Amino acid sequence: MATQKLYAGAKLREMRTRLGLTQKDFAAKLGVSLPYLNQMENNNRPVSTTVVLALAQEFGMDVTELSTGDSERLVSDMREALADPVFADAMPPMADLRLAASNAPALARAFIDLHRSYRQTHERLASLDEALGRQDALTQTSPWDEVRDFFHYCDNYIDAVDRTAEHFAGTVAAPQDIRSAATAQLTARGVVVAFVDMELLREFDTNRKILRLSSRVTPQTQVFQMLLQLALLTQDKLLEATLDLARFHTDAARSIAKIGLANYFAGAALMPYRTFLAAAQDCRHDLERLSLQFGASIEQVAHRLSTLQRPGTKGLPFFFVRVDQAGTITKRHSATRLQFARFGGACPLWNVHQAFETPGRFLRQLAKTPDGVGYILLARDVSKPGGSFGAPIRRYAIALGCEVRHAGSLVYADGLDVSDSGSFEPIGISCRICERKNCHQRSVPPLERQLTINENERGVLPYQVS
Structure with a gap:
């Protein structure tokens, strides 16, 4: 099996800058040549095993910090932003997005912030409410x-x-x-x-x-x-x-x-x-x-499990989400590759929406995202009584999950056949960026795909996704 190469140029540069070392001094401490370090810092070469060991021994660095969790999160956010119709057919290749996230993370975050500001301004203009008359309503970010x-x-x-x-x-x-x-x-x-x-x-x-x-x-x-x-x-x-x-x-x-x-x-x-x-x-x-x-x-407890990311003693990488009855995400965090949509609700195929129907019970689900990653999901309602007759009840449901490769560490995986691909339900992030063509729960067409309309045919959807 081929070993996945590790590219962590931005984090190497960040560490060297924090230590106040020149490239020459840093290369000497790592036991590599100056050109080789330069190539690693620019992601032209992967970080070698020798360098990983030197980082741990020489600087006491937790090598898990070199993982691409931040990059994957940035790629997911950029991809969602670029799915906006304003970019039309300008979707860059996935390789370019990963390169931007790993080599220029500050620029990637600036792009995401810019798109968010545009989106908020656009939504205010479209609402045609009293906020249109206030100058600060068009410029203030959330x-x-x-x-x-x-x-x-x-x-x-x-x-x-x-x-x-x-x-x-x-x-x-x-x-x-x-x-x-x-x-x-x-x-x-x-x-x-x-x-x-x-x-x-x-x-x-x-x-x-x-x-x-x-x-x-x-x-x-x-x-x-x-x-x-x-x-x-x-x-x-x-x-x-x-x-x-x-x-x-x-x-x-x-x-x-x-x-x-x-x-x-x-x-x-x-x-x-x-x-x-x-x-x-x-x-x-x-x-x-x-x-x-x-x-x-x-x-x-579920929220605390999603925070166990202390360098050197990390817990299981969980995602945590809380939704209301309308499907709106009110809390979200992911230490996994699965990321949540910034706009709209969670995928309707997630079991978190069914939790409202079975109060007091844990629901288990094996699910797979379009990128082929399998997850085990746990959902439960956490409705909060008002404390007196007639007081409003706040109704929420939470979902906690991790990649299925960690199933052995979860009591909730007992009895589930994680080796059977047919046991996994196909889910997505949100309809507008989901690549699945024939999802029976799709609410809107995917923004990245061309649609074909045939007035003489009607399938699960009133259109065909190219």
């Missing part, structure tokens, strides 16, 4: 998308925040004691914790130092909100320093990101990295057992 992209390209792992939360959790004897530990930390800072019958999940009175938590929500949610508030009170300098490095374009994006980082701290404190990773591996990623062990909700 703070929410900016923050989501920040976490997306950080692999949903923020090292400094994660380690600080893990350190806090290390002062707690057992996961079951995290509630009392959080209460003690808040009390030590003069904060009174009160449980009140209210619709808000959390309310902090800064003047009187009273933290009010809803008595209607689950104990897991209460603990999570306590840890979130603790992060805002005790880790402000860390959160602000992280935000400074992110360089968000608007104050709104920075504010949203700060709440996101505080949420990250809460999840990491509730499920500290090394302890949680070991427990997940021990029970083969059984969400219910992890939920009981760490006093977290199923959704919190």
Whole structure:
């Protein structure tokens, strides 16, 4: 079997620059010639095994960082952007997209940002609403998308925040004691914790130092909100320093990101990295057992599994997504090659949409994307009651999945025939960029294909995809 060549020129250049070394000095430390290093940095040659070993021995580098996860993510995003009708027949070859993602990642991200700005402006113009009369409505980018992209390209792992939360959790004897530990930390800072019958999940009175938590929500949610508030009170300098490095374009994006980082701290404190990773591996990623062990909700556990990307001690590469009843993606992250569409909902063939029909049950699915990669998908509803009669119920479903080659590490793969290609259901990312020609659930034609219309024939679709 042929070994896949590793091209990582951009990451080699980034590491050399960070170390403050010239190409000549860097080449000497790696034990290669200057021309050879130059060719590797420009992706004219793959990174050799000798260089990989030298990076690990000389610089202590985690060689898994050389993987092409970021490049694949950029290729997926560029391909989706280029599927926009504005580019017509200008779709570059896949090889060119991969070359741009690996050799010029900053340029690739700038192109994606430019297309997103165009798309947002175009959608505002098409809506013909009152926003057309406001000058800022045509130029302002979405703070929410900016923050989501920040976490997306950080692999949903923020090292400094994660380690600080893990350190806090290390002062707690057992996961079951995290509630009392959080209460003690808040009390030590003069904060009174009160449980009140209210619709808000959390309310902090800064003047009187009273933290009010809803008595209607689950104990897991209460603990999570306590840890979130603790992060805002005790880790402000860390959160602000992280935000400074992110360089968000608007104050709104920075504010949203700060709440996101505080949420990250809460999840990491509730499920500290090394302890949680070991427990997940021990029970083969059984969400219910992890939920009981760490006093977290199923959704919190699933989301935490998707963040285990610490260099040197990475967990299983999962994707995580949450959708509402309309199919709109409200949370998304992928540490796998499978990426989510920026616009529209998830593929209707994913089992995540069926989870609403079977509340309280886990649904399993073997699926294959158009690129031939097989996945095992797990879906479950996570509807959230309002806590009183007549209160609205927030209905969501989550999906957690990984490539089928990791099936042995998942308890949910037991009993599934992963060797039978007929067991895999063909899925896509979104209809407008999906290459499948005869999908019975296709909602719109693929933008990259020519269509043939025959008034004398009618198949599954009212057109034929070339």
